[in-house]
Amino acid sequence: MSKQTFCYVDHFAFMRIAYWLRKRHFGLTWGRLRRQFWPEYRIRAQASSCSGHDR
Numbered sequence: 001m002s003k004q005t006f007c008y009v010d011h012f013a014f015m016r017i018a019y020w021l022r023k024r025h026f027g028l029t030w031g032r033l034r035r036q037f038w039p040e041y042r043i044r045a046q047a048s049s050c051s052g053h054d055r
Contacts, residue, residue, distance in 0.1 A: 021033055034041055 018033070021037055022028075022030070025033065028036070
């Protein structure tokens with residue numbers, strides 16, 4: 001249960017930050033935002049995360 005809760009909070013916080021950055025830097029695409037603010041972001045082949053996606 002704690003893993004599921006942590007995963008929910010992690011995803012919620014990540015998405016809030018991502019949408020805030022998108023709103024703050026209006027003209028940038030998602031790809032440009034990712035390269036600029038999350039240069040080490042990779043989607044892993046095997047999802048060992050909570051909901052099927054990894055950061």
